[in-house]
Amino acid sequence: MIRAFFFFLFVFTASALFAQNCTAYVLVDPFDTKTGMGIDNLTAENFSAKIDGLSLPIVSATQRFNNRLLVLIEVRGNTDPKQMEPTIQGIVGRAPAGRPIAFGVFSEEAFISEEFSDDHKRRSAAIHELVTKAAQLPGKDSALFDSLHQAIAAFGPHQPGDTILLVTEGKDYTSKRSPTDLTKEFAASGTRLLVVIEPNPNPANRDFAQHSRESDRALKLLTSSTGGAYKEQSYGRILEFAWAGYILGIQIPNTLNNPKEWKLELKNTNGRTNKHSFLYFPWKLRPCSGTAMAVR
Numbered sequence: 637m638i639r640a641f642f643f644f645l646f647v648f649t650a651s652a653l654f655a656q657n658c659t660a661y662v663l664v665d666p667f668d669t670k671t672g673m674g675i676d677n678l679t680a681e682n683f684s685a686k687i688d689g690l691s692l693p694i695v696s697a698t699q700r701f702n703n704r705l706l707v708l709i710e711v712r713g714n715t716d717p718k719q720m721e722p723t724i725q726g727i728v729g730r731a732p733a734g735r736p737i738a739f740g741v742f743s744e745e746a747f748i749s750e751e752f753s754d755d756h757k758r759r760s761a762a763i764h765e766l767v768t769k770a771a772q773l774p775g776k777d778s779a780l781f782d783s784l785h786q787a788i789a790a791f792g793p794h795q796p797g798d799t800i801l802l803v804t805e806g807k808d809y810t811s812k813r814s815p816t817d818l819t820k821e822f823a824a825s826g827t828r829l830l831v832v833i834e835p836n837p838n839p840a841n842r843d844f845a846q847h848s849r850e851s852d853r854a855l856k857l858l859t860s861s862t863g864g865a866y867k868e869q870s871y872g873r874i875l876e877f878a879w880a881g882y883i884l885g886i887q888i889p890n891t892l893n894n895p896k897e898w899k900l901e902l903k904n905t906n907g908r909t910n911k912h913s914f915l916y917f918p919w920k921l922r923p924c925s926g927t928a929m930a931v932r
Contacts, residue, residue: 658890658924659695661796663703663828663863664917665881666902674880675902675913684909685886687898687921696885703797704752705731705878708740708787710778710804710834711770721767728759730875738790739763741770742783744810748790777809780855781818788825794925796883799828799864801874806833806852815854822862823895823920829864830874831855863918881916888924895920 664683666675678697685692707727709720724739731737733756740748747770749762784800791798822829833852859866867874898921902910 657693657887659885660888660921660924662826662884662886662918662921663797663799663881664884664900664915665863665877667914667916669912669914678882678902680884682903683884684901684903685884685898685921687888687892687896692898693887694884695887696883698883698885699881701797701879701883702735703799703879703883704736704738704791704795705799705801706738706740706748706752706787706790707801708742708746708748708783708803710780710802711741711743712778712805721763724763724767725760727875728756728763731759735879739766740783740787740790741766742779742786744777744779746779746783746786748787778805778807779811780804780806780808781811781813781815783811784818784829785813785821788821788827791825791827794826796826796925797828798826799830799878801830801832801878803832803834804855805835806831806855815858819858819861822858823918823922826918826922826925827862828918829859829862830877831859831864831866832874833866833868835868861919863916865916886921888921890924892921892923895922897921 666678667673668675676699678699680694680697683694683697685694707724709724711720720741724741728737734754736752736754737759738749738752739759739762740746747766749766751762753759753762784802787800787802856866865874865877897919900915900917902913902915904910
């Protein structure tokens, strides 16, 4: 009778603990530090996750997925947005068909296309319409962080792997939102940020007078915190990065209400930490989302 009681207690406790867990999905990208190449053909058993020192079960590792990408490009000074259409169309040309992509341009304000399209013709039409509207953009100054805020909102409900590719000079002059504000927004939304820096060949004198907010270091930290990458004038490779990696399914306590710092490692076949690997992953693990991932 006593044994039966303890068996019932064990089953009840295990069921209760299981009911207290949910599955969060997060995009990570592992690299071999010796070769500089991404690591393929990994399974859930190759990853080890912890939060507050407690192990988190990893229930899936999906390498074939189809995430959404928003390409956001800065319009500088007196640049006519229509002159940028070939550049944006060139980025589209590097993107494979079947990938849902939206586009945006910004200076003091931002214009972002209304949908994520996976068709080349619809993408091209959306870009043409976008640059026509962008000719109405006021001013010469960049509201970088406000535009990133608008870009995050354009995704609507979060889906695993949501990514923003930002092409910018890397400075902010007029935003009401700070890098700290955006760090919180990216962590809460689960969105990843990739950055391509295009230095301005004619920097304004007002930069020296500190009329602008130098945001280079802040932008690098923001990018890293999302699990993203920061490059200079490297469209092709960073566009590949937008669809690389794994979507991990991680069981976390459903009592996790806010994004929280966590630890993720890659294991060898012998169960030891892979010392020759580097993982791009968000610094904070967000609570569970009911949105399912898209598999390609």
